[in-house]
Amino acid sequence: MSPALQIALLLASVAVLLGLMAVVRALSGVWGFSSEVQRKLVHIGTGLYALTLPWLFPDRWPIYGLLGLTVVVMLVLRRPGSRLGQTLHGVERQSYGDLLLALSVGLCLFLAGDRLYLYVLPIAVLTLSDAFAALAGKAYGSIHFTVEEGQKSVEGSAVFFAITLLISFVCLMLMTDLAPLNIIVLSLMVASFGAYVEALSWRGFDNMFLPLGLLIFLTVHAEDSLADLAALVVLFALSVLAFNRVAARIGLSKHAARVYVVAVFLLLAVTEVQNAIFPLLVLGAHAWCRKATPCTAKYPDLDIVAALALVSFGWLALGNATQWNAVSFYGLTTMSLMIGLCALALTPQSLAVRIAALMAIVAGALVLRAAIINVNPAPSNWNGPIWALSMISAVGMATIPSIYPSGFVRARVTKLTLLALAIPLLSYLYAIDISGLWT
Template identity: 35%
Template sequence: MSFTLADGFKVALILAAIPLVMLAVGRLGKRFGWDAEVNRKLVHVATGCLALTFPLLFSNPLPVLILLAIAILFMFVIRSGLLGGLGSALHGVERQSYGEIYLALAIAVTFIRAEEHPMLYVLPILVITLSDTAAALVGTVYGRRRFPVEGGAKSIEGVVVFFIVTWLASLIVLVLMTSAAPLNLVLISMLIAAFCALVEVDSWRGLDNLFVPVGAFLLLSSHLDSSPLDLVFSTGVFLAFLVVLLLLAPTLKLSEQAARANAILLFLIISIVSLHNVILPTLTIVAYLAARTLRPCDSKRPDYDLLFVAAMVSLLWLFVGDAGGRSVISLFNLTFAGALVGFLAVAMHKYWRVLILPAMAAAGWVAWWAAQANMPYSRWFMPSVLEIAAALIVVVVLPLLRPEWFASRRSLRIFGLAMIVPSILFLRGVVLQ
């Protein structure tokens, strides 16, 4: 990767354009009495349009990463109020959202992952730029049939518009930028539109700006060359996850939105890796539910906390693997094995704690078996029995000794412990390679 003087000039121009756009939208909004949501979405569209030029402006990810790092810092400064009313175009809506931060992260992930295939970057960013804006504006102005979601409500009209715009955008981009067969184009565009619409509905606090483009990218990269039969099968797998979790939702005391979000997370994992690599994430969700039932925590939204942390950990390992040019699928599984036994340790009371030993043995065996099944991709890191044991022991000690420490921010703390040994092993592998 390189950063030239020309790259620096382009980065400076884009960084100068962002506050100018925000200032212009804010003033026009005051003059014409625009709704705060309209102001925010206009800035969103302008930012997305700037991001769509990145494949033309930059030949490698480094300038984009520098640009986005500065932009994220700028957004935090705006949130602090140090720049007066400049942030009114973004933060005038009455809900807590970090959408602009998540959008910057999505741009970084998709730009790096797209590599030599601009279409894999252009389509996801185009979807979140156009579809999200159209759905929000139509839902705000014309939405009549509303349904509750985390943090508010959304409209059926907005969801329909999101699906239609995404479908059309996908068709146009795929026709112009790929040579796929017509039937494949129709099936892929329909799958992307339906999936992204569902992700947008079930996201909260602006996370659709991250999950929609990343989800679209993963579907495209995994299924662009798939046969029509494979596409139909993938759709069936996703629907099966969705139906099963919705049926189990009342028993598990999950909201329908949380059940759908879990189905989305598991399907995305399968889209990236082989089916057997979803075993530990699924068992982790089960262990979390057991801990939530047997030892409730103080968090206001524990189910969404788990989804957020699990998704971010998955994306982190995906990003780290790409940056290092190595498969870290074994470290991904080892992390979820640690989280699994961590939640079980929180859930177990008194003499039931003796069951943590066979639970650790079972989780460790699954992590080892998955590493064997992932060969040759796991060749760079093949965990030994001692390394697996260390990763699990680090996670269970504190929950067993001080379960009260996990009464709040449980998922974040459990996964934080579960990341310790895998992170050390990754750094060791990088140094020794």
């Protein structure tokens, strides 16, 4: 297929998406669809279309172009007064689901590579299981449990589990050479893990956590033995119980504690244990910071998990895209974020205490980073230890929040994350340019 034809198909795809939204909006006026039903109908239509993308486009670049254009369209439709936008944003809660859906489709397609079941299974689950679970819960839900932004139903979660189990069976049987017994066990685990993640969703973040979580789980564990899979089930169950026991002691809600379990589980699945230390310390530093200096965020514990997920998936995708290992720069980012949170947590203390404590924290963080670098294999340290940049980033993250704490009362996690990303991201892009990627 020629590039011109693929571009034409790309533009036609956007037109089809807008047409679908217009049709759903028109039908809602006739049949009285609720905002939730409208949103899920569009969700199903776009998800089913996304499943065809690897076969519809011979090359990958038009797909990424389509997803980028879709994000632009979604942002435009978010403007107040957009009638089409009400099809997506009419539900009574703030949601980023439409934007995260496009992001997840792109990341899943990119990370799956030639193993298309890693793309098809997560997107099919997100498209069908998620939508039907929401509609079933809305129509038939009678047993509810509380999450931060409302309630979920046991009936909806049961529907999600059943549909995901069927999707997983079909995908793994048709698209892999796994043994039948492994397929059964994996499908049960995929359905259970997926239902658990979906039950924790907030602000549409299940559109990111669900497909990428399933992709990571299958990438790491699809080839595991039955004994290893059984051990994984036990480990996950123990983690859930442990977090539930300590949640109240550190000021976490039960919902936030369960989200932390998923975040820790995925961190340990996607990276070596030593490279998960700083991300885990970020969660601990945030718990301290939230208690010492509260911010205006409605759900700060969930915000930090979302930020960690975006940073983790972003560095993973960037490293895969450039073929230059990004683990060291990811570690620098999370180290800097941890220091920034500690700096804010110390602001109620006297100046002398703050300076002494921050010096100790920065020194300890740099020593820990040195230990992690020594443990990591050589390909992870291709750019050296970058001590100068590490010290600049660490000192900057300790200083800026300390001098200007009032600037981090609103959108704290977003601001600290962007600040922590600045030096690692710029230095990474510069390093791969010097190493000849762009020349």
